[in-house]
Amino acid sequence: MAITNFFFLMASIYYRVFFFICLVSYLTNAQTFNVSGKVIDAETGKPLQYANIRLGDSGLGTATNPEGVFEIRLKKGNYTFICSYMGFVSDTIQINVSNNISEVLLRLSPSFVDLSEVTVIPGENPANNIIRNAIRVKNERNARLNSYSFTAYTKGIIKTNQEVTASSNTISIETGLDTAELKINGILENESIGYFKKPDNYKEWITARKQTANLPSSINILTGGRIILNFYSDDIYFFGRNIYGPLAENALSYYYFMIVDTLAIDNKPVYKLLMTPDDSLDPGFIGNIYITAETYEMVRIELNLNKAANVGGLLDTISIYQQFYAAEDGILMPVDYHLMVTAKILGLIKFSFQVNSILYNYKINHPVDDDIFNMAIITVNTDADKKDSLYWSSMQRIPETKEEMTAYEKIDSEQNVPFSIADNFSILSPRVLLSPNFSISSPLSLYHFNRVEGHSLDFSFRSFDGFEERSNSELSFSYGFNDKKFKYFFSTSFLPGNYRTYEIKASFYNHTEKLFSTSEDYSQFFSTLMCLLDKYDFNDYFYKKGFEIQLSGEVFPILKLFMGFYNRTDNTAFKNSDFSIFSKDKAFRDNPLIYETRLNYLQLGLTIDLRKYIEDGKFRRRVNTPRSLNLQLTADVLHSKNDLISSGLxxxxxxxxxxxxxxxxxxxxxxxxxxxxxxxxxxxxxxxxxxxxxxxxxxxxxxxxxxxxxxxxxxxxxxxxxxxxxxxxxxxxxxxxxxxxxxxxxxxxxxxxxxxxxxxxxxxxxxxxxxxxxxxxxxxxxxxxxxxxxxxxxxxxxxxxxxxxxxxxxxxxxxx
Missing domain, CATH: 2.40.160.50 (membrane protein fhac: a member of the omp85/tpsb transporter family)
Known part of the structure; x- marks a missing residue:
């Protein structure tokens, strides 16, 4: 018995030791370490912003921020760091990563090229032959590229001279005199994984995202794969317009090119070409492109959108900076993307918007399952908003500058200040916010006038975005001093489903209704002004009392079904006022009679929407896709039957x-x-x-x-x-x-x-x-x-x- 207990004891100890060794081994292998440093010009000591850093042939990489600082997370092991920058000799160092490493300093020395290597064809602009060969190489590259996947990190920075607010899908900038300097008033960051397959299949998942507290997460869907411009395409869709790219088939007849310098990467010659539209009044790009002398591959662009492509001339500058790096099979792919937009509008609003992306982990021409691609072009993973600081410190990203760190702390601390009604009040707004999810009528919405009700006082309460943006309710009251009737309207809705694609809605009312309001309507403010100033009431009215219950839902990504039951009693409204501030000699026309009745009827319908959508973590947002036919079909039937549902008709x-x-x-x-x-x-x-x-x-x-x-x-x-x-x-x-x-x-x-x-x-x-x-x-x-x-x-x-x-x-x- 003692021997048996001894063997059981030894076995228990053995398994515990074995489990401990496995656990230690797993944690050691899974652990990642932070490697950070700076890239500088070896001669001047100045930081090199957006320098490219690759890790051998691993597919991993990053770029420096505007301060020349880089940061990368790696598992334990030996790595070859290759740092490159146009006009400099690449610096290669070996780093053994077994713990966190900081203050890595990469010094890049200027690269020189023998100008005799540049071939000039007599009688022709030498830049034309370079572009002609680059177009050929582009076509060969595009023919070889059938599919790819990638990982991207994207950071958006909003700088303004006024405060920034946002709703679920819009950003607003307060107006004021242009006296303040630009400061960071919003930051968006996300990590995504994307897939592409010919001819035009595209899908991207956002795996992590965070933003400053003044911006909702649902607006953080600006991903590296979605916003990046493919400068290896003939047409580049930018700001709602197709613009010829630098390597378009007709580039030589649309743009003028000129060799302005011959630089080098690792002492290999690279042409720096200036490009500009032949006609400055035609929309296009102005700036520099860099093409290798040996292979005629475009490896970098520094371009601006010209004035003709700037819609309405609203924006001051639109600058794009991008580098390309050979991935698998030697196919050049974009490894970063930097967009800078600045504007100054009517001396009231001044802002800039920056997007900085790095793209890595390319897999070129690997099998990509067709099931990956569906109606959703972007999907936010359910845990994307739950990633903690530990995750963000362990992922690949562009390091924060000191200004960005200060902005995060300042904005997030300001959002913790208790809600203030005064800070959110605007005399021009129809609502007054009493809390982030509750509002009442503003002074602008307390009054309306028409020839039936006369002078009317209105007041309403609205609750919105309750229960994680699933519930909305409204209760409004009105009293007309001329028709002497008290009216009310109450509506409430709830949105179940993962993406709130279902809706349950109920309404109860006893109010004045506009005749034929199914057509496009004019605002109540506009119609009141027309009545008071010109004695022109273009609407007609009747009294409506009853309730409605409606159900709807997306049963398939392209198919939405809806149904409803309606109970209403309709009565004629008469003209009760001839008041007007001006035009006192005129008279309002009589309000028309209606067919007075009590109705009960059913509605059944469907909507087929072939547009793709973005799943932003809470909602599905339909988007119109450029160069595609965007179709929506809605059909419904209303049925009223006296012997079935006791309806008047x-x-x-x-x-x-x-x-x-x-x-x-x-x-x-x-x-x-x-x-x-x-x-x-x-x-x-x-x-x-x-x-x-x-x-x-x-x-x-x-x-x-x-x-x-x-x-x-x-x-x-x-x-x-x-x-x-x-x-x-x-x-x-x-x-x-x-x-x-x-x-x-x-x-x-x-x-x-x-x-x-x-x-x-x-x-x-x-x-x-x-x-x-x-x-x-x-x-x-x-x-x-x-x-x-x-x-x-x-x-x-x-x-x-x-x-x-x-x-x-x-x-x-x-x-x-």
Whole structure:
């Protein structure tokens, strides 16, 4: 028995020792160490920003920050550090990594080249032959590159002279006099893994992200793989425009190239070429590109976007810096990307935005599973926002500068200050924030006026982004002093699902409703001004009481289903006021009668959306993809039946909408909207569908410019809107220098509409309505400047010219 216990004891000790040795071995192998240092010019001692550092043939690498500092995390082992910089001899050192290493100093000495090695062809600009050969090498490279994967680290830095705020997908900069210096007011950082496969399959996962406390995580989706520009392409899509690249097939006929220097990397000659568009009024790049003399490979770019490519001239400078390094199979791939944008707008806002990315761990032409690619072009991993400081200190990244570290501490500490109503108040805002998730009406939203309610007081409460941005609710009250009625509206919604792609919504109301509000609406502020100043109330109204319950959800990435039940009681509203500050001799027109009834009806529908999306960690954001057809189809049916759901009328309405857009050439875009409706049974007057029109001197997209507001109705209709946004391309194509510099934006459009009333609906109309059984067609154009938010519209009818053959209008932000 004692012997048996002895053997059990020895076995227990043996296994514990064995487990301890395995654990120590695992931890030792898994542990990573930090290696940091600085790259300087050996002669001047000045730091070399964005110097490239590679680790032998491992695929690992990094770049120095603006202070010349680098940082890299490595497992235990021996590594060959190769540091290169244009115009310098690469420095190679061996480092044995077994613990953290700091203060590594890499000194790069200037590299020299024998100018006799440069071949000049008599009678021709020598730069042309270099570009011709570089284009050939580019085509060979692109033919060999079928797929790749990579890891990227990206840092975005926002510098402004005013404070920065942000919502889930927008960044706002406060306005003020341009007196302060630029300072860092926002930082975004993320790590991502990306895949590409010919012809155009792309997918990227964000594995980690963090940002300063004043920016929401959902805005941190600017990844290295997504923003990087492929300068080995013919066309480079930048700021909504296709711009010819330096190695485009027609580069020699579009750009002028000139050899300005011959530098070297490791004493191997590299041509430094200046490039600029032949015509300075054509959009393009200005700056330097670097091409090796032996292999004609482009290894570096230092470019700026010229003024002609700067949309509206809003931005002062747009600078791009990028280096390329031979990955597997000797194929050159971008290893970093640096973008700098600066702007000064109307003397109120001054800002700069920097993006710095490093790309490494390239796998070239390895098998890539097609299942990787789906509708999501970017997906944020569920634990990306949960990475702690230990993870960030162990990953590959561009080191923080002293200014960045100070900004992180300052911004994060300011966000811990208790919420202040005064700091978030704006007299022009329709809401007053009482907390980050609760608001009430602002002074601007406490009053409205129309000819039915007269002077009205309004007040509302709104709760939003509750329960991790899943819940939203609103409760509003209103009292009209002329119709002497108290109104209310309450709505609440909840968004279940991983990406909040489902919605449960309920609404209860007893309020004044605008007639035919299914069409494009004008803001209440705009309509109140028109009433008070010009005694022009273009809306019509009725009283509506009831409730609605709606359910919707994405059952597939491209398919959304929705359904709803509606209970409503509709009553006629009458004109009760003729008040106006001016135009006291005029009178408001009477408010129309409606078909008073109580309705119960069901809605079933679907949406097919073929656009790709970004999964930002909370929501799916649909995006229009350049050079692709972006389509959305929505179809639904409304069904009301007296003997089934005790409704006051029997009808069934089928509605369908198809809209989309596609880029044609450069940045010009063709967009369209097709809408159709077919009804059987008796549809009441207040539920008829109007042909979208406009009030006097106003013109909006997807409306009939020559048609009045709510002037044509129907329970059967077809509308078609085609709009070709040419931006400034029309004037650029003219070739007239003066017109090319005006930055005038043009849009041409063709619109058509058909409407009719079925006999059952016609029988219950309170009076006749206008229809277009012979379709109405119009055409015209819009013109405006790229900077100003006002567009002038000119429209002509192609038929029905007896009514309104021509109409001029404009649009502005205040209208909506």
């Amino acid at each position: 029997d009808f069934t309405s089928w509605n369908g909408e198809l809209k989309g857009s596609i880029n044609l050439f450069s940045r010009t875009t063709l967009s369209f909207l097709l809408d159709g409706l077919y009804t059987t049974g008796s549809l009441p007057y207040q539920m008829l569908f109007d042909i979208p029109g406009n009030v006097e001197l106003i013109a909006r997209e997807n409306t009939l410019r020559t048609l009045g507001f709510n002037s044509a109705l129907g329970d059967r209709k077809v509308t078609a809107f085609f709009e070709y946004n040419m931006y400034d391309e029309l004037f650029r194509l003219s070739g007239i220098p003066f017109l090319k510099t005006l930055d005038l934006q043009t849009t041409v459009f063709v619109n058509g509409a058909y409407s009719d009333i079925s006999y059952p609906s016609h029988k219950i109309l309170p009076y006749r309505v206008k229809t277009y059984t012979k379709p109405l067609w119009e055409a015209g154009f819009n013109i405006g400047h790229g900077v100003f938010p006002i567009r002038f519209s000119f429209a002509w009818r192609l038929n029905h010219r007896e009514e309104n053959s021509f109409r001029f209008g404009l649009t502005s932000l205040i209208i909506d």
